[in-house]
Amino acid sequence: MLDLHQTRIHDGRELLTRRYDVVRALSETLAAPLSAEDQCVQSMPDASPTKWHLAHTSWFFETVVLRAHMPGYRVFNEHYHYLFNSYYEALGPRQLRAERGLLSRPSLPEVMDYRQHVDASMRDFARAADEDTWSVAAPMILLGLNHEQQHQELLLTDIKHLLSRNALNPAYCAGYPASYSIGTSIQAQDVLSLGWVDCPGGRVELGHEGAGFAFDNETPRHEVLLRPYQLANRCVTNGEYLAFMADGGYRRPEFWLSDGWALSRAQDWRAPLYWQEAQEAGDGIWRNFTLHGLRDIDPLEPVCHLSLYEAAAYAQWAGARLPTEFEWEAASLGVAFDGRFLDAARLHPAAAQPGAGLQQMYGDVWEWTRSSYDPYPGFKPLNGVVGEYNGKFMVGQVVLRGGSCATPEGHIRPSYRNFFPPGARWQFSGLRLARDL
Amino acid sequence: MLDLHQTRIHDGRELLTRRYDVVRALSETLAAPLSAEDQCVQSMPDASPTKWHLAHTSWFFETVVLRAHMPGYRVFNEHYHYLFNSYYEALGPRQLRAERGLLSRPSLPEVMDYRQHVDASMRDFARAADEDTWSVAAPMILLGLNHEQQHQELLLTDIKHLLSRNALNPAYCAGYPASYSIGTSIQAQDVLSLGWVDCPGGRVELGHEGAGFAFDNETPRHEVLLRPYQLANRCVTNGEYLAFMADGGYRRPEFWLSDGWALSRAQDWRAPLYWQEAQEAGDGIWRNFTLHGLRDIDPLEPVCHLSLYEAAAYAQWAGARLPTEFEWEAASLGVAFDGRFLDAARLHPAAAQPGAGLQQMYGDVWEWTRSSYDPYPGFKPLNGVVGEYNGKFMVGQVVLRGGSCATPEGHIRPSYRNFFPPGARWQFSGLRLARDL
Amino acid sequence: MLDLHQTRIHDGRELLTRRYDVVRALSETLAAPLSAEDQCVQSMPDASPTKWHLAHTSWFFETVVLRAHMPGYRVFNEHYHYLFNSYYEALGPRQLRAERGLLSRPSLPEVMDYRQHVDASMRDFARAADEDTWSVAAPMILLGLNHEQQHQELLLTDIKHLLSRNALNPAYCAGYPASYSIGTSIQAQDVLSLGWVDCPGGRVELGHEGAGFAFDNETPRHEVLLRPYQLANRCVTNGEYLAFMADGGYRRPEFWLSDGWALSRAQDWRAPLYWQEAQEAGDGIWRNFTLHGLRDIDPLEPVCHLSLYEAAAYAQWAGARLPTEFEWEAASLGVAFDGRFLDAARLHPAAAQPGAGLQQMYGDVWEWTRSSYDPYPGFKPLNGVVGEYNGKFMVGQVVLRGGSCATPEGHIRPSYRNFFPPGARWQFSGLRLARDL
């Protein structure tokens, strides 16, 4: 079990408070390009409005820190407990998930006031709490910060989904760096050809260990046995995926998991989510809706916004398979923890850079694994309300690894387990191939 | 057939232009209490966002007047044709009705700019159009104004629905006149007891006739034969409806139309829409969500936000029936055309005032009739695009008469036919009893 | 109001008993070509299994005659009250309509035993009942017989629907008379060209009157005013309908009611129900699934299995309209009551025969009218349980007139009002054109 209380927060209150300020500020920075209207709308039940993310993350601190541990804390608005609880059954009834977009009230300014109220209270608390209280609260603060970072990524993927549904094809970001554009500047030596990296397998210790923060689902650390295998040196690219499409990838059931085939037929999938076929053109001219607006397809970029079903179908077509999450993590142990995350400010996955060994393990796109999201042996959820954080979702979902261009830097680790239902496509999700040795 | 071109617009361009300004301004007045967020959200597929109403009504003028008749008109934004077409098949594909709430873009300021652009162009057009052009365009302008008035009522009923879904129970209107409050100030002599007014029936001429504006569905004028009947002197009140509820009205199928019973069970109806049962109380303590926020039930006010099913069940329980639209219109011919409409600025139906004969025929609440919305004998839709205005909806709906507290004054007539599906509850819809003589 | 007790049953018990035997026997004759399996399956919620029809009609007699009026009647099986009640709320909970096909038990032999038990008891009752009891029960028996006749038509339309969903294209009837086959034997003089018959309109008395049986919904007799109009001399044919299809009838929204257009798009309608496009052929080669199996389209037969939406769209395309039910009934008054009903044993509509005036008013296909199914002025439902027979369905449906090739002879009258939702297609429903004079 992850014992949050054992997390050594070496640097004490000041550093945690400074980190609090940085994380909280980033959420507001991400919301800043959006109008109050943009921040209010919910485009599907799985997505939440930006404003709701801003409020919910504040409610989390209010609930698990301020109400729990700060004497005399003044609740900002008693109704918010109903409006901004996400899924904590222990905390009572709440706004239906699919109806978060009905909340034109409270207004965005009121939500920003709420954030300020919580932030000011958190600062007061950090100043005034005695050591015993602090030692109990600090792990909750750390959890709250990691929680808010998760919502930062969701904020971006959710707003991308909303904007994609708008016939105006609006951009979230005004500018798109020239260096992102494709083609002309790419020299042959800059392109990383597909290669395979041998991984020995064997008895490997996986899962989180040590003083740093981790979610409970990454624990306990445990050993697994792996057969020898190979991983591709980089993620599958748009260009490679176009070949799959051209070869009838979306029309040939033999590549597909049964549920995936049914879903792809029911929803008439013909390309990754956010790819739009040019109306004037015939079959095959696609454009890519990005946070920078509608762009040409860059064949060297990693393919993105795939479901597990599409990722697995591609792997089948390619004569390979997806790695398990254990294979992925074992392979990651020999790789520098480095990648293009949210802080790279691209908000779009980029082509792998040349180099030996495994490239692009972190950042750019989450990599679907072929591992269902099951508990690790010996797993125990956290105590109390936050026990609902991970364990109760451990069925019917699939693990992704490695983070994306929308993951806040410092949020993830090699042992980090992201998870979504196999049909989910609106995350920055791609794939890396594996095969048996 | 209604020939819009025959509509005598006695007063010419100036008066029509002045009326244009008044109607257009009212839409903006109605939107003014609402934030950009409030104006963006769609609370159900049947309802539209305020911002969409503001844009769509402008698009209507742009389409049927400016693009059709003004040389050199500069279209504001070509995409708006897709975004703000409501249901005109002849005009091509359009934003799905259920997804109007996704339109965080264009922003509210952009929509207001659109309105100003259209308004300025309309003024230019009124100034510059030659007589031939004007004579063709003027009926379209008149239609557009009546169209916008319809959307003014929808704007209010749609925003009421949105606000009702918010646990904060927010008010659209800040203030609620003291005189609206119930009870103490009502003297016995101010209460209008239920009475019956004899109506002779016979051969009656109904439908629109004459120079004033009317929709095509009110035409042609024609004769019907009616048996003698009685109408109640006022609408059914909340107090009377509470007796129906207390007598098991929502639990006894013998009062209900079959489809209505099924719907009421499926959606667990126990009271009119917008009535909330106090959680702390047992059965029977209800509050009423209004545009002024949550209020006590006023037993003297007309009951409102009923479906046809509930109205018919009440009538059955009361040993009476609903009038046909023909009975209603025939009876209205002897009554002064007067009532509390939107201009009364109450935005809530009020108790009938004492008086002899039929009271409350106009305003306060729309009155469900027992007439399906069928074409009148000899009915012909308008020519051109506006031919889709009414005729294509003439099946599966039921006629309501008389207007409500949200109907713009000057918009309706005795011959006016409103229509909604029998399960619709979010309009200001109530009932008046009838019986055979 | 229809007072069943006033129904003069001139011929007394013997004749009614004889008629009972005839009607009851016909149900079993209709079921005879079907296996126990065929009789058990439910192909959609709107349709019922044959076995259920056989049992339900028996339950009706058991409930409204035997249990109500026969002392010492032994109920066959108490559970059947639950299983075979159709929609009588006053009689308590019942098998869900959509789950009638789950009733593999009771078995078909048990249901046939039930029929025999009820029939024997009915004979005992007819023999033994005193006059007072009989005078009360006889109208219920008469109602029960008409009720069973309605189910005879439904039995055929429901089994046709089931068989149509089977890739084996099985026939209900083994043989199809040679004379039904198209083409060669038809001489020019045998073809009835489309013509128009003038109808004066005016003040017309409509609805049921007199001693014969009628349903409550045909009453009371009352006067209406009609404008002069024309009716087509026969129903629209397959050949004419093919021209509508060839002219883009299913692709051009301008012909369609709004709900109909939406439904036709959602369900991808391209032809009448039961028409199958030959897979090998390109657009336009259709075959017709009939109770005799898959057949070529006969261009002279009346088009059949249309929804109201398709009928209205065809009329719009043809520059005409559908008649109102009042126009239809007024015109029928001058026409001999004669047509090809179930007793013609064709089970398929046949081409109109040459002749002057209105042909084919009865039999062959039900004719959609442009009248919503509303109560007649002064309508009152029957008393007691059978009060649920008609009145509670009077909303959201449309009237059809004239009977079909599946209507038992002797069941209908000129005043007979059939009704179905506008999207229903599985009845033998076609259309006759009308237009204003």
Added chain:
Amino acid sequence: MLDLHQTRIHDGRELLTRRYDVVRALSETLAAPLSAEDQCVQSMPDASPTKWHLAHTSWFFETVVLRAHMPGYRVFNEHYHYLFNSYYEALGPRQLRAERGLLSRPSLPEVMDYRQHVDASMRDFARAADEDTWSVAAPMILLGLNHEQQHQELLLTDIKHLLSRNALNPAYCAGYPASYSIGTSIQAQDVLSLGWVDCPGGRVELGHEGAGFAFDNETPRHEVLLRPYQLANRCVTNGEYLAFMADGGYRRPEFWLSDGWALSRAQDWRAPLYWQEAQEAGDGIWRNFTLHGLRDIDPLEPVCHLSLYEAAAYAQWAGARLPTEFEWEAASLGVAFDGRFLDAARLHPAAAQPGAGLQQMYGDVWEWTRSSYDPYPGFKPLNGVVGEYNGKFMVGQVVLRGGSCATPEGHIRPSYRNFFPPGARWQFSGLRLARDL
């Protein structure tokens, strides 16, 4: 990969042919108590009619043996390829799964003829095939027999579901042995109290190995690492489950997986599937619908017809957890392969019998594990059409182990992996507790 061709079928054609006869006969024996009607109806999309099972299993032999390997084989009916293909995409379009119950044709006698035709052809084939052909076909025959055995269990669970939906509560089996009845005859010494068995874990080799038949999903054999753990000595009983219910098990979200809680609320679960609450009684008097009809709850029998969600909630409530499939298989290695399967002819799970160590590992009820159904490392599907047998279902499902009272004896093995979605309840599915050491 499972190489069916390597399966040593020591005993050659005769034994396989004899086994073929036995398996095929059992299917017909299981269908024998059912009428043609019973065998025709489909009670939900997940279930299939008995007749369909009988035909589909024949189609399987026809397709993978006779059409593939027997020269001059005469196909019984070309349409059956469409009607009785289950889910093999490679074999073209097919009857929709949810519409298998529409197949009143072919009739049951025709399906029995089909079986006889296939059986006769198979005998001819076994007699006449040359050795090369036989060596290729024999593994397919073996697969077909195992396939048919799977459908035998489904036949029983599907018919149980159908009969359970009938208000007559009909029994599949006429008799219920006296020894099955509860209570009086049970002596204290016959009751197996809950106990825990230590399992050492460690490095364990799992999966199928050797000459016997196995499905591809049980391969390849591979090693896993397990921590030490405990398994309960028997399955959870009805009596224990009633305590969970009495303690609010269905009302307390803290025990539930998130999806399970949502589903249980949406479907108002209050007890295992097939438990009916006595209407006259208050909360807590339950009866159990079985293949022998409605019975009292036997507190000593294993609880059955649980979803994974209920099983996991029970385990959480009990302070334990479900075992992984690896833990289950590792523990099974030391246990005699013995249990009450279909051949015990009880068709209902029975109480565990006293004894030391792990009891009831096989038979009675399938045991939900806490393992998602993922491919084993190195898994490869079969070649050809039968490659669709297992692999394409490996997502979104959960593994069950051990077989049930409806599993044909000889069908399963310790390595056998059954799998169903976590919400499935209509299988004979229960649970055994586990906990960490």
